[in-house]
Amino acid sequence: xxxxxxxxxxxxxxxxxxxxxxxxxxxxxxxxxxxxxxxxxxxxxxxxxxxxxxxxxxxxxxxxxxxxxxxxxxxxxxxxxxxxxxxxxxxxxxxxxxxxxxxxxxxxxxxxxxxxxxxxxxxxxxxxxxxxxxxxxxxxxxxxxxxxxxxxxxxxxxxxxxxxxxxxxxxxxxxxxxxxxxxxxxxxxxxxxxxxxxxxxxxxxxxxxxxxxxxxxxxxxxxxxxxxxxxxxxxxxxxxxxxxxxxxxxxxxxxxxx
Numbered sequence: 692x693x694x695x696x697x698x699x700x701x702x703x704x705x706x707x708x709x710x711x712x713x714x715x716x717x718x719x720x721x722x723x724x725x726x727x728x729x730x731x732x733x734x735x736x737x738x739x740x741x742x743x744x745x746x747x748x749x750x751x752x753x754x755x756x757x758x759x760x761x762x763x764x765x766x767x768x769x770x771x772x773x774x775x776x777x778x779x780x781x782x783x784x785x786x787x788x789x790x791x792x793x794x795x796x797x798x799x800x801x802x803x804x805x806x807x808x809x810x811x812x813x814x815x816x817x818x819x820x821x822x823x824x825x826x827x828x829x830x831x832x833x834x835x836x837x838x839x840x841x842x843x844x845x846x847x848x849x850x851x852x853x854x855x856x857x858x859x860x861x862x863x864x865x866x867x868x869x870x871x872x873x874x875x876x877x878x879x880x881x882x883x884x885x886x887x888x889x890x891x892x893x894x895x896x897x898x899x900x901x902x903x904x905x906x907x908x909x910x911x912x913x914x915x916x917x918x919x920x921x922x923x924x925x926x927x928x929x930x931x932x933x934x935x936x937x938x939x940x941x942x943x944x945x946x947x948x949x
Contacts, residue, residue: 736763743904761912795920795927798898802891805873805882812899816887817922821947822857823939824918825932826905828864829876834915837933843880844936845943850883852940854947858886863905863913865896924949 737760739745739753751760799813810816825842827835842858849856860877862868868876873888882888890896900906907913917932919942926949930942 737761738763795902797902798895800891800895800898802889802895802899803870805870805877805888807870810887810889812889812895816857816859816889817920819923820857821855821921821923821943822859822919823943824859824861824903824920826863826900826913826916827860827876828862828910828913829868829872830864831911833911834933838915838917839876839880841932841936841939842886843882845939846883846886848936848940849885849943852944854944856885856943856947858882860886860888861896861899862888862890863896863900863907864910865890865893919943919946921946921949 734748737747737750739760745753745760746763747760753760797813797817799811802810802812802816804810816822823842823845825838827838829835839860842860846858849858862873868890870890873890877886877888889899897906903918905914905916905918915932916929917939918927918929920927926946928942928946930939932939
């Protein structure tokens with residue numbers, strides 16, 4: 692009887708101790724388990740060529756202008772999202788112009804117009820003026836003819852409304868686009884006085900494009916953006932260059948009346 696009681700007590704003690712041992716063992720094993728490092732991976736970033744504030748981690752189209760987002764760069768991300776983030780929508784109205792912040796700092800570099808005249812870009816073409824600027828090259832067969840034809844219609848309306856606005860078309864291919872080529876291109880679209888086609892040394896043109904946020908590695912990737920500014924009022928905005936002329940005239944008129 693005594694032996695049976697002792698055996699029972701021993702069994703109960705073993706039952707009580709075993710879980711503790713198991714628990715301690717589990718905790719010890721857990722404590723000794725190696726901690727896995729988080730894998731750092733590259734996250735692709737995409738942005739709209741015309742609205743650089745529109746960004747996404749996936750391919751898609753700009754909600755403002757419908758342009759295909761372009762790959763900007765791949766950045767390391769220690770904690771990547773399990774799903775791609777949605778496209779960020781800017782605060783400006785959908786489809787409308789987007790104001791630039793901070794104000795542009797345009798270099799006063801030497802350039803040439805379509806007549807071969809030597810000009811200071813900022814001093815002679817921008818300072819104290821209301822301007823509308825697009826970006827073209829003469830061998831383009833895609834959007835450039837449409838952009839230039841739209842500028843022709845805009846100029847006709849500017850003249851009709853007696854607006855004081857300087858139109859500027861900057862070549863993104865200054866090596867090819869000599870003043871002579873630009874003059875032929877301008878004549879094809881019946882450009883009137885007050886519409887300047889700009890070329891020059893590649894470094895000078897690149898500095899202008901960089902300042903305006905329109906620099907591209909490949910000329911065919913240039914943006915269909917129109918940059919509109921009232922330099923005297925320090926007001927700048929950008930809008931889609933393939934919009935209707937009436938829509939663009941409205942934006943230009945608002946800038947001129949600031």
